[in-house]
Amino acid sequence: VQLVESGGGLVQPGGSLRLSCAASGFTFSSYAMSWYRQAPEKGRELVATISRAGGSTAYTDSVKGRFTISRDNAKNTVHLQMNSLKPEDTAVYYCNAQLFWGQGTQVTVSS
8 A cells, every 4th residue: 555645845825735645555436535734743633534436525624715635536646735825734744545644745834
């Protein structure tokens, strides 16, 4: 099983980033997928979840209206579009499929 995140980086406040997660080694369409994040010296936080077919999504309150999770079951990928980024969004972002985790991608929001 592999989950490989990409798309992180340094962005100014108000900017946008699109994270991607490429999945392999399991039946992707059978799993709800989530993005978590972990800021320095803080616990891991659930950011967004999308259902197996993509028809249902959920977000933590702090990102509602700014972040959008999506998936492409034909390509075994899940994305997180992040707009209007704030310094408090700075964290390592992780792709998750229940017991499976990616290695994370760093997002830094700073001027």
